[in-house]
Structure formats: structure tokens, C-alpha cells
Amino acid sequence: METLCLPVNENSLKEAARLLREGRVVAFPTETVYGLGADALNPAAVKAIFDAKERPADNPLIVHVAQSEQLQGLCLVTETARRLMDAFWPGPLTMLLMKTDRVPDITTASLPSVAVRCPRHPAALALLRACALPVAAPSANRSGRPSPTCAAHVYEDMRGRIPLILDGGSCQVGVESTVVDLTGDAPCILRPGAVTAQDIARVAGQCTVASSVMRPLKEGEKAPSPGMRHRHYAPRAKMTVFVGDDKKTAAEIIARYDRAENAVILSHASALPLFGGRRVFSLGDTPMEGAHLLFRLLRDMDEMGASLILAQGWKAEGEALAVMNRMARAAAFDIVNL
Numbered sequence: 001m002e003t004l005c006l007p008v009n010e011n012s013l014k015e016a017a018r019l020l021r022e023g024r025v026v027a028f029p030t031e032t033v034y035g036l037g038a039d040a041l042n043p044a045a046v047k048a049i050f051d052a053k054e055r056p057a058d059n060p061l062i063v064h065v066a067q068s069e070q071l072q073g074l075c076l077v078t079e080t081a082r083r084l085m086d087a088f089w090p091g092p093l094t095m096l097l098m099k100t101d102r103v104p105d106i107t108t109a110s111l112p113s114v115a116v117r118c119p120r121h122p123a124a125l126a127l128l129r130a131c132a133l134p135v136a137a138p139s140a141n142r143s144g145r146p147s148p149t150c151a152a153h154v155y156e157d158m159r160g161r162i163p164l165i166l167d168g169g170s171c172q173v174g175v176e177s178t179v180v181d182l183t184g185d186a187p188c189i190l191r192p193g194a195v196t197a198q199d200i201a202r203v204a205g206q207c208t209v210a211s212s213v214m215r216p217l218k219e220g221e222k223a224p225s226p227g228m229r230h231r232h233y234a235p236r237a238k239m240t241v242f243v244g245d246d247k248k249t250a251a252e253i254i255a256r257y258d259r260a261e262n263a264v265i266l267s268h269a270s271a272l273p274l275f276g277g278r279r280v281f282s283l284g285d286t287p288m289e290g291a292h293l294l295f296r297l298l299r300d301m302d303e304m305g306a307s308l309i310l311a312q313g314w315k316a317e318g319e320a321l322a323v324m325n326r327m328a329r330a331a332a333f334d335i336v337n338l
């Protein structure tokens with residue numbers, strides 16, 4: 001199959017909407033990462049997403065809508081969900097709600113809940129409006145690769161597998177949406193993103209974070225979200241993350257770099273001069289900048305054939321939790337606190 005990559009405009013949006021209505025798969029930009037979309041209520045269309053991604057069938061998809069009214073008949077919108085939608089939609093917040101029979105089992109991997117989100121990227125919203133369908137969309141990477149934050153990354157992974165990629169430039173947030181489970185007594189974050197636990201608690205009164213967000217699952221432990229069971233965000237290189245004062249982490253990174261062969265460093269922007277003469281790339285100075293750059297850097301490091309990645313991280317709390325959750329997984333939880 002030939003894979004077209006078209007800039008977002010009226011014509012390409014029309015073509016993308018037509019393909020979606022025909023049950024085909026289309027990649028499109030969102031404010032978090034690129035998504036691989038298909039009609040969420042058409043089991044054959046959803047199956048084509050799983051095939052293109054080589055995604056395990058037990059990992060459910062997020063259903064994207066242009067506005068909350070589109071959820072009618074698909075899931076039970078609770079009072080808390082309504083308040084969170086008013087506060088954070090359109091935006092990078094995905095909510096788990098109890099589903100109705102209209103949502104096919106393949107979309108939710110037979111779970112009783114469905115994940116729903118209204119993205120705020122103008123191209124995503126325009127596409128959702130044009131096709132007038134709820135669109136199931138996981139991140140547009142092949143399973144086990146970092147999520148794509150630009151159209152070229154989607155093309156790398158999806159070339160020959162899907163008919164169309166809409167190119168809307170680079171994604172602003174850079175890591176996937178916050179996933180919050182609203183089916184229990186209190187909102188519980190299963191995957192941290194740009195909307196933080198503090199943000200949610202301010203609106204919902206309370207919010208917890210699943211403990212497995214910053215540690216590996218124990219043997220036999222049930223994953224709160226199926227996505228957490230699967231290997232994720234995995235660069236080919238071995239990776240270690242260092243957290244602490246810039247000078248201390250830089251000293252430890254330099255010692256390891258100089259002993260290793262083919263190592264690379266991901267450093268805070270302000271710490272770059274500390275690594276003089278070594279192969280070093282900037283993660284920016286804030287956790288938000290780090291989130292925006294991380295997935296691109298992980299792909300670049302693979303491309304360069306690096307065998308060891310030594311990265312400066314941030315304390316895993318507040319708005320740094322999202323980027324540190326991804327860095328921890330990329331590093332198979334090899335985190336050194338200094």
C-alpha cells in the first residue's frame with residue numbers, strides 16, 4: 001500500500017474524513033503525539049489499527065471525540081467526568097468511564113470501561129468534526145517504539161501500512177495524554193501527562209496516582225491499565241537516568257561516559273557546558289521542555305546507534321511526573337538518585 005503524507009489543509013482533511021468513513025486508518029496530529037485513527041464503532045476498522053501497529057489485542061484504545069455531546073450512548077458520563085471535561089477539554093486528558101454495548105469489544109479489549117478524550121489540536125478537531133465519527137486512536141508508532149511527535153516518525157513506522165498521514169508539524173506536548181480512571185471511588189491516574197494530579201484534584205476534590213506509575217510491576221501483579229504491562233518507549237541502547245543536583249549528576253555521568261564506548265548524554269540545557277567535548281544533547285531546562293523533546297531524542301539516539309544513554313532527569317513529582325514516567329520506562333527503571 002502506498003502511504004501518502006499530506007500537509008493539513010481543507011482538501012487533505014476532506015480526504016482523511018472520507019477514508020475514516022470508509023473504515024480505513026489515518027494518522028493525524030494531536031497536541032500530545034500523533035494518533036492512528038479509525039472508526040471506533042466499526043470492529044473491522046479498529047482491527048486494522050491493531051494490525052498496522054502490531055499491537056497486542058489485550059491493549060485497549062482511546063476513543064476521540066470532537067465534543068463531549070458525542071459521547072451520548074457510548075458511556076456513562078459521571079458528575080466528576082462532566083466537571084473534568086468542562087475544565088480540561090479540549091486537551092490532554094483521557095478519562096476511563098463505563099461503556100455501553102455500542103462500543104465494540106475490540107476497541108476496549110473487552111474491558112467494561114472505555115477511554116475517551118477530546119484533543120485540542122486544531123487539525124484533530126477539524127478531522128473529528130469532518131468525519132462525524134468517534135475515532136479510536138492509539139499513538140501512531142509501531143508497538144514498542146517511542147510515540148511519534150512529528151509526521152516523519154509516523155512515516156518511519158507506518159510506511160506501507162496505512163493510506164494517509166496528515167502532517168501538522170511537531171506536537172506541542174510531546175508525551176501522551178494523562179489517563180485518569182473515573183470508574184472507582186476517587187479519580188486515579190494510570191498514566192501521567194500534561195494534566196497533573198494536582199490539576200485534577202483542584203476540580204474533582206481528590207486524585208490519586210497509581211503506584212505502578214514510577215516502578216516496575218511485580219511478578220504476577222495485575223496492571224491497572226493494560227498498556228503498563230507491555231514494554232514501552234524502549235530505545236535500543238541501555239539507558240540510565242540520574243536525578244539530583246546538576247553538578248553531582250554531571251560528575252557521575254562523565255565518569256560513566258568516559259569508561260563506556262559509544263555513550264551519549266541527554267542533559268539539562270543549563271548543564272550542557274559541564275560536558276565539554278562529549279556527545280551531548282539538550283533535554284531543555286524544564287520538565288515540560290524535556291517532555292516535548294524526549295521521544296524525538298530517543299529515536300535519534302537509535303538512529304545514531306548509541307549503545308548507552310546517560311540522562312539527567314527531574315524529581316518525579318508534579319508536572320515532572322509525566323516525563324519521568326517515560327524516562328523511567330525507557331531506562332527499564334534504572335534510575336540513580338544522587
Ligand code: TXA
Pocket residue numbers: 030032033034035036059060061062092094096108111113114115117119137138139140175176177178179190191224225226227228
Ligand atoms: O495522547 C494520547 O493519549 C494519544 C493521542 C493519539 O490521543 N493516544 C495514546 O493512545 O497514547 P495509546 O493507545 O498509545 O495509549 C492508551 C493507553 C494505553 O496504556 C491503554 O492501555 C490505556 O490507555 N487504556 C485505554 N483504554 C483503557 C481502559 N478501558 N482501561 C484501562 N486502560 C485503558
Ligand code: MG
Pocket residue numbers: 138139147
Ligand atoms: Mg502508545
